[in-house]
Amino acid sequence: MPNAVRARATVAVGGALLLAVATANAAVAAPPGKYVSLGDSYVSGPLIPDQVNLGCLRSDQNYPSLTAAAEGFSGFADVSCGAATTDDMTQSQADGPIVVNGPQLNAVTSDDGLVTLGIGGNDIGFISIIATCAGESLTNPFGSPCTAHYTAGGTDQLAAAIDATAPKVGAVLQAIHQRAPQARVLVVGYPDILPEYSNGCWPLEPIAYGDVSYLRSTEKRLNSMLAEEAAANNAQYVDTYTSTIGHDVCQAPGTKWIEGLVPLAPAAPFHPNAQGEAAMARALEAALGS
Known part of the structure; x- marks a missing residue:
């Protein structure tokens, strides 16, 4: 030649x-198809700049937005909303007389390629748990008054609430599959809120020393339930807890990814800050690549 x-x-x-x-x-x-994000305030990113939906306290720096930008989906819809429960997947969400969000499942359609769901904390009463435990800590900071409150009579009320929420999460996952049969569905768990290896930091954060282990185990039980429901309903669970250990509410500013009762960075109390949302995005993106 x-x-x-x-x-x-x-x-x-x-x-x-x-x-x-x-x-x-x-x-x-x-990736083919649209990405739809469903969920509560741990998804929406309340008070993290920039807030793009004040009714739902939704940030454009939350983990779904970061993941959508990193992965380059053909479309993106984030309908997550602060205070959302599993009920708000199928009904409008209101703040008093004002409707702040439509049924989140309405955003899920047959052309979706990915749907993520982060839900369950408000079903078991996240805000009331924090308020109750903070108040109880003032009466007995070195004991376990909150544990005693929620296990009075020999029944663990929070464990029962988690068990009752499980079929609701399963029903949401089944509804997602019905609306978007070709979509990959991922359930995103909750990050590490309280210290993994200590009894907390009262009075810096008002959780009694004896209650930290109970609340930590409650969060792990919630995450385990979400993982089980994902496995039972043709979805993938995303662990955001393991990668956020050591970045809990008791850590110093810059190290903490979850803000405390008085946030030192823009975020809602006991919620992820921008670093926390970025860490959750990394966990989600790693799961997408698995």
Whole structure:
């Protein structure tokens, strides 16, 4: 073969290979279908700049927004909303007389490629648990008054609430599959809120020393339930707890990814700050690549 012809052939083959690689990379960089995010305030990112929906306290720096930008989906809809419960997946959510969000499942359609769900904390009464335990800590900071409150009579009320929430989460997952049969569905768990290896930091954060282990085990029980419901309903669970250990409410500013009762960075009390949402995004993106 003459050298000129051989050179042209080599260029042609090389060009074809480059085109094939570029096409493959483009396919990876732009997942098919729309990404829809459903969930509560741990999803929406209340008070983290910039807030793009004041009714739901939704940030454009929450983990769904970060993941959508990183993964390059063909479309993106985030309908997460602060204070949402599993009921708000199928009914409008109101703040007093004002409707702040429509039924979140209405955003899920047959052209979706990914749906993520972060829900359950408000079903078991997250806000009231924090308020109750903070108040109880003032009466007995070195004891376990909140544990005694929720286990009075020999029944663990929070464990029972988690068990009662399980079928509700399962029903939401089934509804997602019905609306978006081709979508990949992921259930995103809750990050580490309280210290994993200590009894807390009262009075810096008003949780009695003896109550930290109970509340920590309650959160783990909630996450375990979410993982079980994901497995039982053709979904994938995303663990955000393990990767956030050591970044709980008791850590110093800059190290903490969950703000305390008096936030030192823009975030709602006992909620992820911008670093926490970024950590949850990394966990989600790692799960998407698995």
